[in-house]
Amino acid sequence: MRGDLGESLVSKRPVMKDFVTFFPASLELVIFSIVISTVLSIIIGAIAGRKANSLFDNLVRVFSYIGIAVPTFVWAVISLFIFGYVWKVLPVMGQLSIGIARPPIVTGMMSVDSLFAGRWDVFANHFKHMVLPSMCMAISRIAQDAKILRAGIVENLKKDYITAAVSYGIPDRKIMLSYLLKPSLIPLVSIMGMEIAGAMGGSFIIETIFNWPGFGRYGMWAMLNKDLNAVVASVMLMGLFFATFNIIVDVIVAYLDPRIRVMERAK
Amino acid sequence: MKFPLWDRLSEDQKETIKKNWHKFSTNPLSIIGLCSVITVIFVAVFAPWLAPSPQSWGRWVDFSHASLPPSWKYLFGTDIFGRDVLSRTMFGFRYDLLMALCILGMVVLPGTFLGLVAGYYKETWIDTVIMRISDIFLSIPSLVLALAICALLEPSLFNSMMAVSVLWWPWYTRLAYGITSSLRNEYFVQAAELMGANPFSIMFREILPNCLSPIFTKMTLDVGWVILIGSTLSFVGLGAQEPLPALGNMVAQGSKYMPDYWWMAIFPALAIAFTILGFNLLGDGIRDMWAVEEI
16 A cells, blocks of 8 residues: 555656645535535525425425436536626636635645635635535535435424424424434435535536536546546545545444444444 | 227226326326426437427538527527527437436346345355445446546447446345345245245246336436436537537537527526436336335
């Protein structure tokens, strides 16, 4: 295990070195997108589940069907159209606007680097550049997660312990937060590992479209140039990434779900 | 009116079909899904007769009518070569459905077979070998693996189908494996074993019929995903090549002229979304109808 993945046939540099250069930018984008999708899907799913069959719930249902059915690249093309030409509030290409100097590289993640350098203007500019690509990656995940969370909450609302809690007169807010949300979140967390890896895969397309200098664009570029070593390395690293995140997620699920913990101990 | 097939069914079978149809049709979303799937299939099959200008599907130019916006004559507008986008979208359904059909055809049989074998020989080396190999395929994000395989082959519609098939079979193996290994110790399987039945006859006669409804449901749900991955591949340029009017291709071509000639990309994109939405709704309806829990 030396981390030697060979030399790229096109850039003539060790693939590992390219990976170290490009990966932080991807990681930053994926983490940002996961944070957006998790927060939004929990809020949307929880409200839709609590107010089942209301107008909001039906709107969420329509949104989740559409969100799952429309491919990521279509969202990307549509948002390029809207924000690139019709309503220019958000930048659509690259990491920074032209004329802004890059902060010195510490971690490779530009948002962290700019904070280290104390450059708030760079941070704000970079943040604006991150919004569109990460939203495009997040939409289908928000749709799916909100649907799962809603189903979980509707299912758990029928359980006896909720009826008991309501009859004790425990306030609605407390029931929602401490009795309802936690068990309903478990299925969501358990697919999170898959989703993070899926987002990494999705970054191959999104980074290419939005010209984001990350590992996805590098991998895509390697694939289109038939750079065999780089392709093998990027597929293998994606697999490694996937496995790592699944293990982390399994540990989190075991922490959240007492049933799994007890069952493991009983064995 | 006489329905020869219907009359041949027994009363019990008729009763089951009626009950299932009732369960399916109570949800309006399933009906919408069924209707849109039928529409897509109908348009795909009869595209050469339905399309307003059938010659648009291939290598054909008409520069006097190039890049026209949507109008009554060209409902979806025309592309930079003067080809009718509506006709090309209609032909595009053909390639996307063909892709889904071929991939599922190539994937379901071997996937299910491996799952049956692994589940039947649970906790032997056969189980370990098959399931660990399928785990290896599942451990890489499907899109990345498909892109990599496609990139290393010559880009074409057929090769992109092969690439998606290579990464899709483990899902069916897992599904069949789960069901088989839970049925493995049921009495009907043990009875067949005691009577000295051949293991393959047990797998196919006794266990397989129990896997059919989950597998069929998963197939319907998967059509959407397969079309999604397939159109992503052709969007990147690793799937069907020009002048074939695959929908992903058309979006990719159209997005180059996006600000001014928006219709070239937006209508094929909507067509992709419509197809996937239809199959997802239909799949959900079928899953609820059979109350399949495994997926």
